[in-house]
Amino acid sequence: MNDIYEGAFFGRRKGKTLRPAQAKRMGKLLPRLAVxxxxxxxAPLGRLFSGAVDDITLEIGFGGGEHLVHRAGEAPRTGFIGVEPxxxxxxxALAAIEAAGLENIRLHDDDAIGLLDWLPAASIDRAYLLYPDPWPKKRHWKRRFVGPDNLDRLARALKPGAEFRFASDIDTYVDWTLRHVRAHPAFEWSAECAADWREPWQGWPGTRYEAKAIHEGRRGYYLTFRRF
Structure with a gap:
């Protein structure tokens, strides 16, 4: 079944049938962690989390949760909100969160737009969009997450000085993102040399999408934008 939602920024909602243990976590753990x-x-947004947090990171489209879980494990005083439909x-991701005993993650299992509109203004310290669906066909480019409306949403949710980090192995989407974000009045590209966009960020654990790209002969690009 090709479960693609018309007008959505993501593709399928479901793949293989969940195993019993996975279904059980979806029924019990996800409701406890869901926003x-x-x-x-x-207010403040940090009250989403059971423990005290110093800052909050948002990851849009976390895939299998490799990056999200790694970052949450290395930064217990940071609250993480992960979005994955x-x-x-x-x-x-739920299996990894449970295994690691993490309490500083909250989740949203639908389109990121609803969450972005729900977030208080200037409440997020850092946002990631890592290896998003590139929608490579030109007629589907309108489905790419990076665009004027969603950049407006991100700009509203991010604190002044906060970072928006984007990674992709698709040249056309990298160019698209640079063009759209640099044209937005709320963001500036922080790169000062080639290494700033050719090398991952400090503490980067990699993702399965990045590994697939490398295996297929493509390299990733890592863009950092700062909210004015």
Whole structure:
């Protein structure tokens, strides 16, 4: 089944049938960690988390959660909000979160737009968009997450001075992102030399999408933009 939602920025919602243990976590652990968009966002946003946090990071489309779980494990005083509508990716991330005993992660299993609109203004310290669906066909480019409307949403949610980090192995999407983000009045590209966009960020654990790209002979590009 090609479960693609018309007008969405993601593709399939479901892949293989979940194993019983995965389904159990989806039914019990996900509701405990899920952000409830039907309730007003807490003020300050750090109250989403059971423990005290010093800052908050958002990851849009975390895939299997490799990067999200790694970062949350190395920074227990940072609260992480992860977004992933793909059921199988969410199930994989939940298993890793449970195994690591992490309490500084909250999750959203639907389109990121609803979450971005729910977040209080200037509440996020850093945002990641890593190896997003490139929608390579020109007629699908409107589905690429990076665009004026979503950049407006990100700009509203990010604190002044916060970073928006983007990674992709698709040249056309990298060019697209540079063009759109640099044209937005709320962002500036922070690169000062080639290494700033050819090398991953400090502490980078890699992702399965990056590994696939490298295996297929493509390299990743790592763009950092700063919110004015």
């Amino acid at each position: 409830d968009l039907h309730e007003p966002a807490p 793909f059921v199988n990716g969410m199930a994989k």
